[in-house]
Amino acid sequence: MATSTAVATMPSASLPAVGAVDPSDVMMNHLQEVLLLNSDPISLLNSFEGDDFLEQLAPVVEDAVNANAVDLLVDRLATITAQKETEVQELCNSNQQEYTKAVHQLAKVKQNSEQMLSSVLEINQSIQKSGRAFVARNKMLKDSQGAKNNIDDATTALHQCLKVLHMTNQVYDMIEQKKYFQALKNLDDLQRNHLQEVAQFDFAQRIRHSVPLMKDTIKQDVISDLAVWLQSVHEVASQIGMIAFSSTEVRRRKWKAKADKDPHLRFYKLNSAVELAMEQDDDDEKFDPLDNAHIKVDLTPFYDCILIYTALGSLNEFREQYEYDRVKDTERLLPQSINFTDDDISPLENLLHGACGFAIVERATVRMAYKVRTAESVDRLWESMCQRIADLIDPVLQTLHNPETLLRVRTLLGLFIQTMESFEFSVVRLQSFMLSLFGKYSDFLKQRFAQEFNQSVMEDDYMPMVINQRELWEQVVNISWYQADIDPSNVTFPCILPFSQVYPLCCAELRNFVNQHYNFSDEFTEQNPGQIESTLRSSVDQLLVDVVCATLLTRLKSSNREEIVQIFINLEYFESAASAIERTLNETSSIHLPEPIKLDAVSEFARARKNAEQRIFELINSKIDDFLEIAEYDWETTTENSNPSSYLIDMVRFLETLVNQTLVNLPQSITSFLYFDAFDHLATSMLELILNAGRRISKPALHNFDRDVHYVEMFVQDLGQPENSRSTSTALSTFSPRNAKNRSTSVNGAAPEDPMLLRHRSTDDDGDNSLLTTFTELRQTINLLLSSNIEEYNNTEVRMRKYGRVKPQNAMVLVEKLHAAPATPSRARRLYRGRGN
Known part of the structure; x- marks a missing residue:
């Protein structure tokens, strides 16, 4: 009760004046609330021993500090403590007997505790004595275990070292055995994994430093093997080309046989879409010039190089070096000059065989290793080869004097073109050269025709041709585009034909001239048919106009009336022959012409006939004038x-x-x-x-x-x-x-x-x-x-x-x-x- 009164009176003694709030009053009120929560003395004592009371008191202290009233708080706490001590004393005096009993009990507990402590000390000494032996044995065990671990570590390190040395020796062995990729793989494994485990040893560092050298050795060895392989390919390139030529020739014969059976196929050449489609229908296995019964080209060295350089991360370097080397190889393959004659064109044949084989190998490398040899790089190399081949052949053509040699050159080039076209090479440049060759061949034929025609004109007797045998008559009629007025069976011999012998001789040469042009143009693909037809038409027309018609016009200057009259008759039949040739060119054209072929020779011969007619008029009138004079x-x-x-x-x-x-x-x-x-x-x-x-x-x-x-x-x-x-x-x-x-x-x-x-x-x-x-x-x-x-x-x-x-x-x-x-x-x-x- 007294406590309550004391607590209750504390706030009133310190209250400030009305209307003003003193921070110290707030602090004291807060302290009073804390004390009121623990008004029971026993509870209050117990609370002093816990953390909760301190947590409750902390705000009060904080308020005192903030209010600058620490001394007041201390005084207040001292007052409260004194009060609480008095209350405790009063409480103890009222419960002394229980307290005494409790003290005795505590004394007894203390005695027991001391006995227990003594026992514990004895036990501790016993344990310490036995523990020393255990520690000694444990120490011996640990020492033994460390030695064992050291031995194990040494054994492991020794095994690792031996493994590294063994793998290093294996790498060298694999290099010697040309197992470059496996060697490089082992070397990479050695460098990445095993050398790390023995990095503390000097020999490991030496091996590590030798790894780039071993990689360079592998690179050099594989390049050396590639060089040997390229040399071997160079040696068999001509054989590869010859085998490819033979395969193309077989295809040509098969296609010609089909074209002979079906005339519609004559509009399509070898390697055309129609021919390729029909070839796929055949049961024959596709021929491989690099792998057949006659030759087998192993591309393994080339693939090894790609594999090794890829593994080394140097594929671009290999690509550039390989392309450079191939350019150099073409320079070695194609000579600075070539010489072949009318009697022997084998040097040209060998040149084309070698170029064909070289290009086929290049195309194979593109198909199997497109990352190294792109189609564009091979095509550029091929175009340069085509240009070089044309430059080599063209000067030699000027030295040839036999059209038959040009025909053999055409056959070789045609076979070369068709072979390369079958391997997806562009032949536009070669086709252009073939057109040039076609023009030269045509010039040769025109020169020879002009010589033979002039000879025939000089030897002609300018008299109607007399035929004494039926066989000769049939030959002349068939070759001369001549239509007899009577039934051939009713012809009697000797028979007189209206033209002189120069006409059938010229007709025979004209037929031969046209046939030779068609034979030459058979080697062309369907890429330039219009130019072929144009060249043939121009050549035939030029021959008829500039040689036949011009020569006969020159002969009209003669004053021999019989000769002029016979020339007039011959010109009439030459005009008919020109019309017949014009029809033949249209009928045998290998392309669908937008408009029919027209020969200027037809009108030229008609004009020449007018000149001959006028010349006859002039001679007759001149003779009449002579009489009149x-x-x-x-x-x-x-x-x-x-x-x-x-x-x-x-x-x-x-x-x-x-x-x-x-x-x-x-x-x-x-x-x-x-x-x-x-x-x-x-x-x-x-x-x-x-x-x-x-x-x-x-x-x-x-x-x-x-x-x-x-x-x-x-x-x-x-x-x-x-x-x-x-x-x-x-x-x-x-x-x-x-x-x-x-x-x-x-x-x-x-x-x-x-x-x-x-x-x-x-x-x-x-x-x-x-x-x-x-x-x-x-x-x-x-x-x-x-x-x-x-x-x-x-x-x-x-x-x-x-x-x-x-x-x-x-x-x-x-x-x-x-x-x-x-x-x-x-x-x-x-x-x-x-x-x-």
Whole structure:
């Protein structure tokens, strides 16, 4: 109760004034709350021994410090302690008997504790005594165990050292046995694992330092083995190429056999998509030029190099070095120059075999080790090889003189191209070179053709070809694109063909020329068919135009009429041959042409025929002019001749020979043109003779001239009759003075039944295109001069009927000359002043 009162009075003694809160009051209130929680003295004493009271008191101390009231707190605690001690004393005084009993019990417990301590000490001494022996034995055991561990460690280290040494020896043995990858693997295992276990030993450090050297040794050895392998491959490269060539040749024969059975396959070459698809359908196993019954190329050294350099992390180094070495190998493979001749092309064959084998090995390395040999690097190397091969061959081609050698070179190159194409190599550069070779071959053929054709032209007799045997006739007909007009079975011998022997000889050479081109182009793939066709067409066309046609045109300068006529006939058949060749080129084309092939030679031969025709005209007219130059007329003569002029008789004989012999083989259309041209020229020239006569023309001179013209007219009329009824003598017999006189009378209109007059009237009136029309103007002019009534010319109706072709100026000039003596020129002008009306 007293405690409660004391506690209760403490706060009131220290309360501050109202309205102000003193921090010390807060602290004291907090302390009072703590003490109130443990108001029981026993509980309070017990609480002093625990941590909870301190935790409760800590805030009070903190408040005292903060309030700067530590002294107050101490005083307060001292007061409370004194109070609590008084309370405890009072409590003890009330419970003294229990306390005394407790003290006795504690004393007894203490005695027992001392006895127990003594026992424990005795036990401890006993344990310590026995423990010393145990410790000694334990120490001995530990020492023994350490020695054993040391021995074990030494044994383990010794085994590890022996293992490292053994593995090192194995590495050297494997290097000697060329087991490079296993050696490198063991070396890597040794370096990564086992050397670490014996790193404390000096020999391990030495081995560690020798590892790079051993790796370099492996690298050098594997490169040396690769060099040996490459040398061995270089030695068998030619054999590899030869075997590959043989395989391609077998494929070519098989494909040709298939193409012969199926004509549609001729448009597709070897290695085309169609050929490859059909080849896959065959049961034959695909041929490997590197692994067959004749040769086996082991690529192991190459793969070992890749494996070793990959393991060493130096694959890029190997790739660059290998590519550089392969470039050097091509330089050693392809010589600086090559020499082959018309008699021996084996050096070229060996060159192509070696290049083929080398490239095949390169392609194999790409397929099996694409990380080292890429297709791009091999293709670059191949392109350089192709260029080098072309550069080696091209100069030698200039020294060759035999087209057959070029054909053999073509066969080799074609086989080479098809072989390399089957191994997926680009052959564009080689195809381009083949086109160049094709051009050279064509030039050779053209040169040889030109030589042989010129020889044939020089030896030709320019006469129709006479055949005495059927076999020869059949050969000539078959080779000359000649269509006989009769059934071959009805041909009798000797047989005369219209062309001369130069034509069939040239046709044979032309066929051979075209066939040789086709044989050459068989080696080409389908990559350049248009260029092949273009080159062939150009070559054939150039040959026909520049050699055949040009040579024949040159021969047209000859003055030999028979030769010119025969050349004209030959040109006609050459034109037909050019058309036939044009059809052949279109039919045998290996590609589908957008438009048909057209040869300029067809039109050139047609133009040459026109030139030959013109040349015949010129020669005939020139000969006619020669006769006319010797014509002598006395235009003022008073004597009439009984026969035509001698120059005209010779001219008619010449024309008769020309018609019956020289021009007999010409087509009827051509002979008609020739006759028209010749007789028109003759009529015009004879008209010029009379127009260019002197000042006066006498009647007898006019009759003599009329006789000459009529003589020519009879010959011209006789050309239209059958050959067996032609006779110049008949025409001569009709000419007598009497007939001439009667004819003159009939011209005046007294005898209209005169056949010549009837003929002239019919041709003039009816517009007939017979040969006599060429003399119409001359005949009408002579009839006008012989007419007894010249004034009728002024009558338009009569003039148009009788003298429609006579020009007024010519009529005026001739009438003046005819009447020069009895009539003056002024009278003649007045007589014909109305001609233009």
